Amino acid sequence: MSDEESGDAEENGDPEQNGDAAEEITVESLRERLEAIEAQLDEAESEDDLDEVEAELEDLETDLEAADLPEPDDEDEDPPEEEIESEKEDLEEQLEEQRGPYAEDVVAEIESAIDEIESSEWTEAGAAELATVVDEFLDAAGDELDQAFERTGEETDDLAEALEAAIDGVEDADLDADEDAETIAALLEHAEALVAGVEDAETWSDLSVREKLDHHGFYDVLDHRKDFPPEWHALKVFEKRGEVDKILVALDLLDSDFMEEHCLEALRRMGPEEAVEPMMERAQKRDQDAIEILGKIGSDEPVDTLVEYIEGDGNPGLQKVVLKALGEIGSDEVTQDVADKLVSDNEEIRSRAARSLGMIGDTRAVEPLADVLDNDDSDTVRASAAWALVQIGTEDALDEVSRYSDDRAYLVQSEAEKAI
Numbered sequence: 020m021s022d023e024e025s026g027d028a029e030e031n032g033d034p035e036q037n038g039d040a041a042e043e044i045t046v047e048s049l050r051e052r053l054e055a056i057e058a059q060l061d062e063a064e065s066e067d068d069l070d071e072v073e074a075e076l077e078d079l080e081t082d083l084e085a086a087d088l089p090e091p092d093d094e095d096e097d098p099p100e101e102e103i104e105s106e107k108e109d110l111e112e113q114l115e116e117q118r119g120p121y122a123e124d125v126v127a128e129i130e131s132a133i134d135e136i137e138s139s140e141w142t143e144a145g146a147a148e149l150a151t152v153v154d155e156f157l158d159a160a161g162d163e164l165d166q167a168f169e170r171t172g173e174e175t176d177d178l179a180e181a182l183e184a185a186i187d188g189v190e191d192a193d194l195d196a197d198e199d200a201e202t203i204a205a206l207l208e209h210a211e212a213l214v215a216g217v218e219d220a221e222t223w224s225d226l227s228v229r230e231k232l233d234h235h236g237f238y239d240v241l242d243h244r245k246d247f248p249p250e251w252h253a254l255k256v257f258e259k260r261g262e263v264d265k266i267l268v269a270l271d272l273l274d275s276d277f278m279e280e281h282c283l284e285a286l287r288r289m290g291p292e293e294a295v296e297p298m299m300e301r302a303q304k305r306d307q308d309a310i311e312i313l314g315k316i317g318s319d320e321p322v323d324t325l326v327e328y329i330e331g332d333g334n335p336g337l338q339k340v341v342l343k344a345l346g347e348i349g350s351d352e353v354t355q356d357v358a359d360k361l362v363s364d365n366e367e368i369r370s371r372a373a374r375s376l377g378m379i380g381d382t383r384a385v386e387p388l389a390d391v392l393d394n395d396d397s398d399t400v401r402a403s404a405a406w407a408l409v410q411i412g413t414e415d416a417l418d419e420v421s422r423y424s425d426d427r428a429y430l431v432q433s434e435a436e437k438a439i
Contacts, residue, residue: 044086046099052079053106060113065197072114079107120207122194128210129186132156132217133179141175142234145221152216153178159209160185163202164192182213228272235268254281263291270297283308290315299324307340314344322350329360339371346375354381361391361404369395370403377407385411389419392431402430409437 056075062068088099141149150173157168166188170181194203223231232238232250240256241249250269257265263286270282286294287308295318301309302324310328313321325348328341342360345353357379360372373391376384384407391404405423408416420438423431 044082044088046088046103049079049083049086049103053103053110056110060110069114072110076107076111076114083107120200120203121196122189122192122203122206125189125203125206125210126186128207128214129182129189132210132213133182135214135217136175136179136182140223142221142223145223146173146175148220149175149178149217152213152220153181155216156209156213157181157185160188160206163205163209164188228274231272232268235265237265237269248275248278250275250278251281254278254285258285258289261289261291263289263293267294267297283312286312287315290317292316292318295320305334305337307337310337310340310344314347317348319348319350319352322348322353326353326356329356335365335368338365338368342368342371342375346378349379351379351381351383354379354383358384358387361387366397366400369397369400373400373403373407377403377410380411382411382413382416385413385416385419388416392419392423398428398431401426402428402434405431405434405438409434 052075056072056079059068059075060072083100083103086100091098136149150170153170157170160166161168168181168185168188170177189206192199196203237253238249240253250273254266254269257263266282266285266289269278270286273279273282286298290312294312295316298309298312298316299321302313302321305328310325313325322345325341325345329338329345338360342357345357354376357372357375360368361376363369363372369391373388376388388404388407388411392401392408395401395404405420408420417438420435422435424435424439426432426435
């Protein structure tokens with residue numbers, strides 16, 4: 020063979036000409052390597068030993084992917100690479116089981132407990148249970164780390180703060196997975212007990228509806244049960260007393276169309292400022308009962324939300340309810356928005372818009388209302404415009420109405436007589 024041919028053979032890795040040629044990968048060689056790795060795993064005593072096992076498994080994975088293994092003679096048999104892959108995965112699971120535990124595992128458990136404490140709503144009994152569980156963990160962790168962990172108060176924030184301090188203590192201890200394995204294992208056991216205790220503590224959501232209402236003193240007023248269901252009787256008592264918070268609790272908790280109706284009726288009659296926020300939440304879902312109640316309350320807070328519902332050609336029923344509520348609220352910020360509905364194709368909306376302008380009382384509405392009175396095809400709408408002008412009550416407004424004392428529509432005549 021020429022020198023050139025010899026060089027080509029070496030460059031191409033010809034096994035007959037290259038003394039360093041790689042050994043052929045066979046099923047037998049892969050199984051032998053698996054057995055060797057298993058023995059190596061059994062003898063591993065440190066994290067470094069386990070790292071070496073992991074590297075061997077990764078090399079075996081690479082060779083298995085590159086190998087061209089023969090197909091089995093029997094079609095019902097599994098291909099050999101599948102069996103080898105399954106055995107390799109079993110060793111990987113054993114490897115993970117032998118690793119750790121680590122200080123990071125302890126920290127993760129404590130952080131899980133903190134998240135649960137901060138995100139849940141606890142009953143009084145649950146809060147007491149939490150305090151006990153956290154104290155037990157702090158004492159146990161302190162003994163393991165030779166540190167003192169104490170909470171400063173009874174609130175959940177205080178509990179979370181104490182557990183954060185425990186996390187700092189674990190991290191500052193700089194625990195080694197090999198040298199401090201027993202300490203880490205003990206801390207992990209205490210942390211897992213902490214998580215379990217937090218999960219077992221009573222939260223507000225664990226209570227039944229009746230228990231929640233009882234917690235709020237809802238049934239304290241029932242010296243007798245005059246009505247059925249008893250919650251209805253309690254509701255009447257709270258309305259009479261003006262205890263809005265109890266009515267809102269019942270509305271939030273009772274899953275009953277009957278009780279919801281009576282709760283909303285009570286709020287509609289009362290018009291309490293305390294109901295603004297919960298009614299706004301309902302109003303954002305186009306709840307017409309809630310919108311009516313917001314009108315009765317009269318707060319300016321929901322105006323920006325409500326005015327969006329009268330724009331465009333939306334639900335006429337909803338628009339009428341919103342226009343009435345805006346009129347009852349009486350904010351002159353929406354005068355133009357309401358006046359724009361005076362030209363609606365819907366007669367009822369035009370009439371409702373005119374009356375809302377009268378309730379708002381803004382003098383800028385005099386001219387568009389006078390135009391409606393003069394030109395609208397509907398006598399009902401014209402009567403509403405006349406009524407609105409009388410409500411505004413300025414000299415200009417009354418002059419516009421008084422000219423219609425002999426109008427064809429009786430309701431318009433009636434308003435003109437009031438203006439005169």
